[in-house]
Amino acid sequence: MGKTIEATFRVRYAETDASGVVYHANYIIWFEHGRGEWFWQQGRDYHRDVELRGYNWPVTELSSRYVAPARYGDLVTVKTRLKEMRSREFTLEYEIFNAETKQLLCTGWTKHMNLDANWHPVKIPEDIRAMMMV
Amino acid sequence: MGKTIEATFRVRYAETDASGVVYHANYIIWFEHGRGEWFWQQGRDYHRDVELRGYNWPVTELSSRYVAPARYGDLVTVKTRLKEMRSREFTLEYEIFNAETKQLLCTGWTKHMNLDANWHPVKIPEDIRAMMMV
Amino acid sequence: MGKTIEATFRVRYAETDASGVVYHANYIIWFEHGRGEWFWQQGRDYHRDVELRGYNWPVTELSSRYVAPARYGDLVTVKTRLKEMRSREFTLEYEIFNAETKQLLCTGWTKHMNLDANWHPVKIPEDIRAMMMV
Amino acid sequence: MGKTIEATFRVRYAETDASGVVYHANYIIWFEHGRGEWFWQQGRDYHRDVELRGYNWPVTELSSRYVAPARYGDLVTVKTRLKEMRSREFTLEYEIFNAETKQLLCTGWTKHMNLDANWHPVKIPEDIRAMMMV
Numbered sequence: 114m115g116k117t118i119e120a121t122f123r124v125r126y127a128e129t130d131a132s133g134v135v136y137h138a139n140y141i142i143w144f145e146h147g148r149g150e151w152f153w154q155q156g157r158d159y160h161r162d163v164e165l166r167g168y169n170w171p172v173t174e175l176s177s178r179y180v181a182p183a184r185y186g187d188l189v190t191v192k193t194r195l196k197e198m199r200s201r202e203f204t205l206e207y208e209i210f211n212a213e214t215k216q217l218l219c220t221g222w223t224k225h226m227n228l229d230a231n232w233h234p235v236k237i238p239e240d241i242r243a244m245m246m247v
Numbered sequence: 248m249g250k251t252i253e254a255t256f257r258v259r260y261a262e263t264d265a266s267g268v269v270y271h272a273n274y275i276i277w278f279e280h281g282r283g284e285w286f287w288q289q290g291r292d293y294h295r296d297v298e299l300r301g302y303n304w305p306v307t308e309l310s311s312r313y314v315a316p317a318r319y320g321d322l323v324t325v326k327t328r329l330k331e332m333r334s335r336e337f338t339l340e341y342e343i344f345n346a347e348t349k350q351l352l353c354t355g356w357t358k359h360m361n362l363d364a365n366w367h368p369v370k371i372p373e374d375i376r377a378m379m380m381v
Numbered sequence: 382m383g384k385t386i387e388a389t390f391r392v393r394y395a396e397t398d399a400s401g402v403v404y405h406a407n408y409i410i411w412f413e414h415g416r417g418e419w420f421w422q423q424g425r426d427y428h429r430d431v432e433l434r435g436y437n438w439p440v441t442e443l444s445s446r447y448v449a450p451a452r453y454g455d456l457v458t459v460k461t462r463l464k465e466m467r468s469r470e471f472t473l474e475y476e477i478f479n480a481e482t483k484q485l486l487c488t489g490w491t492k493h494m495n496l497d498a499n500w501h502p503v504k505i506p507e508d509i510r511a512m513m514m515v
Numbered sequence: 516m517g518k519t520i521e522a523t524f525r526v527r528y529a530e531t532d533a534s535g536v537v538y539h540a541n542y543i544i545w546f547e548h549g550r551g552e553w554f555w556q557q558g559r560d561y562h563r564d565v566e567l568r569g570y571n572w573p574v575t576e577l578s579s580r581y582v583a584p585a586r587y588g589d590l591v592t593v594k595t596r597l598k599e600m601r602s603r604e605f606t607l608e609y610e611i612f613n614a615e616t617k618q619l620l621c622t623g624w625t626k627h628m629n630l631d632a633n634w635h636p637v638k639i640p641e642d643i644r645a646m647m648m649v
Contacts, residue, residue: 122524123551126561127406127544129399131453132298136395137306137357138279141272142529149525149588159528160587164266172271176310182366185399185562186551223271232316256390257417260427261410261538265531265587272529276395283391283454293394294453319428319533320417400566405574405625406543413540432534440539444578450634491539500584 114195115246120150121190121212124183134182140219141177144207147191148223151205157244166241169232170225173202177221181211188212198246201234202226248329249380254284255324255346258317268316274353275311278341281325282357285339291378300375303366304359307336311355315345322346332380335368336360382463383514388418389458389480392451402450408487409445412475415459416491419473425512434509437500438493441470445489449479456480466514469502470494516597517648522552523592523614526585536584542621543579546609549593550625553607559646568643571634572627575604579623583613590614600648603636604628 130136152159163170183189190212197204206222227237237245264270286293297304317323323343330340340356361371371379398404420427431438451457457477464474474490495505505513532538554561565572585591591611598608608624629639639647 123555125544125551126398126547127404130394131397131399131401132303132305133399134305137309138272138275138395141275142527145272145528149527153525153588158588169266171266171268171316172313174310174312175271176308178308179306182305186555186560257421259410259417260413260532261540263533264528265533265535267533270529276393279394283393287391287454292454320421320426400571400573402573405577406540406547409540409543437534439534439536439584440581442578442580443539444576446576447574450573 114198116155117192117194118147118151118154119190119192120147121188122146124185124187124189126185129185134184137177137179140179140209140221141175143189143191143209143219144175144177144193144205144221144223147193147207147209148205150191151193151195155247162241162244166238167230168235168241169228169230171228172223173226174224175221177219179219180217183209183211183218189218195245196222198242200236203237203245248332250289251326251328252281252285252288253324253326254281255322256280258319258321258323260319263319268318271311271313274313274343274355275309277323277325277343278309278311278327278339278355278357281327281341281343282339284325285327285329289381296375296378300372301364302369302375303362303364305362306357307360308358309355311353313353314351317343317345317352323352329379330356332376334370337371337379382466384423385460385462386415386419386422387458387460388415389456390414392453392455392457394453397453402452405445405447408447408477408489409443411457411459411477411487412443412445412461412473412489412491415461415475415477416473418459419461419463423515430509430512434506435498436503436509437496437498439496440491441494442492443489445487447487448485451477451479451486457486463513464490466510468504471505471513516600518557519594519596520549520553520556521592521594522549523590524548526587526589526591528587531587536586539579539581542581542611542623543577545591545593545611545621546577546579546595546607546623546625549595549609550607552593553595553597557649564643564646568640569632570637570643571630571632573630574625575628576626577623579621581621582619585611585613585620591620597647598624600644602638605639605647
């Protein structure tokens with residue numbers, strides 16, 4: 114649903130581990146990096162449009178599958194796309210590639226719940242919903 | 248399969264995020280913390296028994312579901328258990344609790360592939376397999 | 382000044398990097414781990430005694446010196462001690478050892494400023510100051 | 516000495532903490548980010564030019580001073596410059612700014628030692644030294 118947004122950056126040394134390649138949990142942080150760009154590159158802003166409205170969109174479920182490793186200094190691209198939109202939750206999906214070889218490295222998705230200021234699940238307001246579907 | 252191993256530790260401030268609770272990717276690191284204890288507390292050692300034998304067990308797939316948040320200073324317990332053992336791969340599963348309230352915070356699993364020094368999938372040697380099943 | 386508090390834990394795989402040893406910035410997180418224990422083991426609680434009183438103690442300056450590397454699975458001990466207490470700021474110092482070999486790995490210090498809810502530097506209240514000096 | 520290299524990127528949510536701003540140890544990772552760009556933007560490559568030659572340049576000492584906080588989504592710029600070059604060690608210095616307001620956020624430096632494959636300090640080869648001084 115909607116556009117696929119791309120973000121490209123270099124692997125930091127901090128993101129590698131003693132096996133010589135990127136530590137698996139860091140791809141989950143890269144999903145978040147892609148998610149941020151999915152907001153910004155389409156004129157949305159998570160802090161302004163969600164947090165300052167009194168909402169919070171924690172991850173309630175996630176999944177990732179690792180295909181090939183990334184190494185220090187590699188340029189990687191995260192592609193982010195809205196997969197499903199429901200009344201109180203939505204799912205974004207991600208594909209991470211080596212930006213130079215185009216090798217697929219990792220795929221995954223994150224499910225997010227719309228919580229109010231008391232951390233109760235509530236319906237996503239219509240205007241925010243519309244903003245997400247653009 | 249086999250014993251469930253527990254590891255308990257306090258949440259670091261570094262593990263929280265601007266929403267006031269623990270950032271979701273850190274639970275994936277806590278799975279790794281539980282996995283390490285699952286080795287050590289049963290007399291196994293990932294570096295000695297796996298890496299020095301020329302193998303590498305990267306995560307090839309993972310999943311996690313978030314039930315309730317952890318906060319700075321909370322004592323949390325990770326319970327780790329072998330879920331499935333196949334010829335070249337195996338799956339560990341995890342439950343994370345607040346150690347004081349016993350509230351379930353997160354569940355998940357990681358699948359690992361046995362790779363040789365050239366990063367090719369190979370059969371897990373019989374003695375390592377036996378060590379894992381204890 | 383006051384007691385030296387010890388905290389011991391195992392190195393996580395997530396904390397290593399592609400050079401095979403612990404990434405340098407993670408020792409700064411271990412300083413924070415030691416700082417937390419310096420609070421808790423003496424009956425203090427940063428969240429309850431500082432944040433809920435409307436204060437915030439960000440790090441304003443830090444220094445660390447690396448002597449020997451830590452590796453995955455090593456048991457490390459952080460020793461934390463109050464070095465200096467001034468009206469609006471204080472300094473804690475740290476020594477990190479390999480808990481088994483007693484080899485010194487890293488030393489350092491962090492300086493903290495007492496900020497109010499508007500992030501302005503203010504005098505540390507007398508009771509909090511007394512609590513810190515115990 | 517030499518050119519000052521700039522790198523600009525957005526703050527990740529993962530880099531914030533429960534106080535609402537970026538966790539202090541992450542600026543140390545941003546120093547590393549700047550250091551990588553200091554290599555790449557001048558045609559150098561740490562992995563190819565240092566690691567594959569059998570050397571390793573761990574941080575042996577670092578210092579940082581925090582002036583103002585960064586927040587989620589802020590664009591930050593790291594400026595990196597060679598401060599001192601000696602026979603077996605060198606120092607890089609860093610300034611981190613908010614890329615939009617130009618507010619200085621953090622300054623610091625890292626000292627690096629040239630170690631051989633056995634982790635012994637050795638003289639930096641002349642050609643590598645020349646490459647660094649460009």
